Amino acid sequence: MKNYFLAFTFLLFIVINFSVYSKNIDAETRFEIIDVMNKYAIGIDTKDFSLFRSIFSENVEVNIIYTPNFGTDNNVYIKGANNWVKYVDKEISIFRNTQHMLGNPMISFDGKVAIVRTDLRAIHYYADKPEVSTTFWGYYETHMIKQKDWKIIKHTLTGMGTN
Numbered sequence: 001m002k003n004y005f006l007a008f009t010f011l012l013f014i015v016i017n018f019s020v021y022s023k024n025i026d027a028e029t030r031f032e033i034i035d036v037m038n039k040y041a042i043g044i045d046t047k048d049f050s051l052f053r054s055i056f057s058e059n060v061e062v063n064i065i066y067t068p069n070f071g072t073d074n075n076v077y078i079k080g081a082n083n084w085v086k087y088v089d090k091e092i093s094i095f096r097n098t099q100h101m102l103g104n105p106m107i108s109f110d111g112k113v114a115i116v117r118t119d120l121r122a123i124h125y126y127a128d129k130p131e132v133s134t135t136f137w138g139y140y141e142t143h144m145i146k147q148k149d150w151k152i153i154k155h156t157l158t159g160m161g162t163n
Helices: 002-021 027-045 049-053 081-092
Strands: 058-064 076-077 095-100 106-109 113-126 135-144 150-163
Touching: 027 095, 027 106, 027 113, 027 135, 027 150, 049 081, 076 081, 081 113, 081 150, 113 150
Parallel strands: 058 150
Antiparallel strands: 058 076, 095 113, 106 113, 113 135, 135 150
C-alpha cells in the first residue's frame, strides 16, 4: 500500500508540475511563436537588421554563452534591442554568409510568457577567407510575450561546440 501511495504522489506531482508550466496554446499561436524564431534566423542570414530588430521588445535582455573557441568573449550580456542589433551586425560583418538552421522548437506557456527552446546549427563563411567556414552548435532559450505581435523579452544563446 505504501508503494502505491508513493507512486500516486509522484505521478500527481509530475502532472501538477507539467500543467503549471505548460498551458495549452492553439496551433495558430504556436505558429506565430515559431515564426518569430524563423525571422530571427532569416534576419541574421540575410543581414536584414530591420526584420531582425522587429522581433525584440525595447528592453530585451540577451545572454550569450559562447564555447571557448568561438567568439571573442565567452559570456556576453546585452540589454536593449538597439544594442543587441548593433552587436549582431558587428559580429556578423566578418562573415560573407551565414546559415542558421533551427531545430524543432519546444514551447512552454504559462498564460503570459512563452519560453521556447530551439536547437541551433549555424554555419559561418568568412568574408576574408572564402574557403574557410565555421560551424557552431548550441541552443536558444527565448522568452516571448504577446504585445501587438509576439516579442522577445529575454534571449539566451548557449554554445555547445564548434569546428
